Amino acid sequence: MELKESLAAYFKENADYFHVEIRLLQYEVQIIGLDSLVDLPQSIASLQTQTSNLVHASLQPAALLKILGKLIEPKLEAIVPEIIKGNLILFEPKSGTCSAVLPISKNVTRSVTSPETENTLYGASSAFQEDINTNIGILRKHCSGGSMQVETYKVGKNCPKSLLLIYHENRVAPRLLHSVQAKIKAGRDQEVDHIQQLGNILGVNPWSFVPNFNMTEMPQNAAHSLQQGKIVLMIDRYPFAIILPSLIMDMFCLKDDYNYALPFMYLIRFLRIVGALIATIIPGLYVALVSVNPEVLRLQLALSIANSRQDVPYPAFVETLLLLIVLELILEASVRLPKSVGPTITMVGGIILGQAAVSAKLVSNLLIIVLAGTTIASLRLSDFRTR
């Protein structure tokens, strides 16, 4: 079977496969590629321009195709991966030469925008996006100076992806670097579609509650981590940088903090730590003080709490648990909902938590205050995943 037919048979289920013939100099050349990845008219125009400038009109087909791209063997196995990568295949049937050309590709990536999951007040506000080369470009702009190294690994068998390992040569601890490199090399055959799979490759305990790596959407944070001697991993089509290792202070410290005056920086960080403590301690403390040891409280306060809990039918523990679950539900719902429906949940949640639950005597007034404080405090932490 001829190459043309076998290719057509291979791609017969794919609507975006094209196969056209054009004339380059004196040769009839077939152009093969995927319409969704290649901008065909522009690419043809560019090929025509390149060839029309050639003075030696008596060029052999092989020599001509070599000028335009990289020569490959005219076999199905060699051609198909190039097509899927988004390259254009030029095929001259008479001499049987074939080459893969880098075309003018269709833009399937959004442009650099501001971050959506993180906010910055005084820092640079460009964010990573899906295209890995753009990401490296942004990162390089942030880390000027020659010691930033970018290693590429192809991981995954069925749908291979490039995994980038980025570090500052002078800063990184060699032991950390070698262990990460070894783990990636050992886990090359595993797919990396999401962070859990990446965690598997890196040998992270999947049941751990504590995040073992930080993720950031902001190049400035990634660059800062590189400066600190950490390792940044990036996956193709994943608009976040994964920072290894994660330290406890990363929960409280941000690059953005350095843009404030020093006292404010320390105060803000202190507030975050206090927030974390409040968020963990207060609900438990409420239950303990209300149901077990009311004598710890000042008498007036104990009485007013007792008063507000007068008609509540169940123990403080159940009450707290109930409202905490409702709060988590609201948080989860407002994260998932599209922006157009988002306000609804805020309003409904506000009504439930604000007044209705109290007037219906389902929970006490004080608990609303306590839990609202808890939620606000828990949202102070710098990374959403640690909350």
Add this chain to the structure above:
Amino acid sequence: MDKSGYQATILYVVCHMGLIFFLYPSDLFTAMDMGHWIGIGISYALHTAALYVYLKGLTWTAQKNVVDMFRSTGTFFTWLLLIPVFFYFGIAIIITLRAYSEMLTLVFLSSTPLWAIQLLLIGIAFLMAWQGMASMARTGVLLVILFSFPILFVLCLSFQNVDWYYLLPIIDREQTFHFLIKPDFLVSLFVYAGGFFFLGLLPPSIHISLKKMMLGCLLLLPMFLLSVYLPLLTFGQATAELYEFPMLMTIDTVNITWLLFDRITIFFLLSLMAFAMLYLGVTLWILLTLTKRAIPVIPNLYLLIVLTAGLFAISMAIPNWDFLKKLQGWIIPLRMYIFLIVPLITFIIGWRHKHKASRTTEVT
């Protein structure tokens, strides 16, 4: 990995803080009627000397742990020397477990059954010991950051009802040293005795700095004095010796009008309980390490489960407070052995090791 020696020092201070304020004052009040500072001074001096000698012996052998050091004297002697250590720490855990759960019941968990509190305490100790020394050392640092403030706050405020005349007479004319052989005084040495043995078992990743250790030891002196003198200055000897936990009673008397809370004892108690849990964890870890060296074939986790279950069962079997007091009296010889003899042996072995090393360098 801690090269500065802070972690070991903090662990040492935290373990002692967890012990000082609870059982120590009442024991000392029973043992002495006057001149308490003499008693504290003598025990503290012994403690410092023992700590110094122990650490000196350890540093001479350069990062070897106590078991290895003792092993150089022969297998039979190792067993002979370490079996009392094992028993002492086993009983120390049982006493601490039981006494602290009684105390918690007394102070604020009046309706919780005793076994539940004991189970909670030993459960947490189990988790700590399971995670190993490195994570316990880090926990120590975290606990200090979290709880130093409430402890200092309460300690400062508990001077509220102090009557300085109780300080007198500083030296009584009839002061004798008979108290030194009283069982109650020897029981009070509990807080001085076992809290530093773990330093000899630390993994090489946690360094010990002799200077920082001594500074940490110095930090403990005001704590020892406060734990006795705060109740003494508030109640006077005659009243203070009636209480089971004089320090807690002292803090109960504090009344702060501007604070949200009526009873600050609970914060003091809980902060120190966190320290005490670390002490339990460390002690359980000592037992685990010793057992592991004796029977290396059984995996750590099984050993730990067996140890924990055994200790819990024994501490449950103690019928009452009087029996606990008696138990404390029985282990006085063991305590003196841990307190004075073990550091001395360590010192001697370390000295011999150093001597041998310097002689071999001379020969070569």
